[in-house]
Amino acid sequence: MVSAGYIKIEGVEEGNVAIEESTALDRSEIIKMLNDKDITAFAKFIPTATIAEKETVIDYAVSNNLVDSAFAALIKKYCDVDVIQAISIKHQAEEK
Numbered sequence: 645m646v647s648a649g650y651i652k653i654e655g656v657e658e659g660n661v662a663i664e665e666s667t668a669l670d671r672s673e674i675i676k677m678l679n680d681k682d683i684t685a686f687a688k689f690i691p692t693a694t695i696a697e698k699e700t701v702i703d704y705a706v707s708n709n710l711v712d713s714a715f716a717a718l719i720k721k722y723c724d725v726d727v728i729q730a731i732s733i734k735h736q737a738e739e740k
Contacts, residue, residue: 668694675704683714690722698723706730 669689674697677685690701704710705719705727716727 668697671700674700678704678708678710678715681712681715683712683718686715687718690718693722702727702730706734 674689677689678701690698693701701719702723702725705715709731710716711728711731719725719727
């Protein structure tokens with residue numbers, strides 16, 4: 645769970661726990677990057693993002709109708725999710 649980025653352990657003295665340190669970004673950091681439309685930082689981040697980080701990106705992009713083509717292309721390439729299609733399906737479901 646730590647290596648996937650779902651949980652972070654802080655304040656544990658070194659040597660007491662044999663856990664690989666996670667460098668996962670917080671949800672707020674990911675959202676800020678997307679809100680600021682910082683495509684350069686996003687392009688550096690997404691190829692090595694953890695599973696939890698990718699899920700955060702997808703959830704936020706679909707929930708907030710992020711249809712910027714550069715972001716959508718990177719999300720599709722690295723997360724295997726077509727954000728534009730997912731947004732379209734969400735809108736269709738909401739209409740019913």
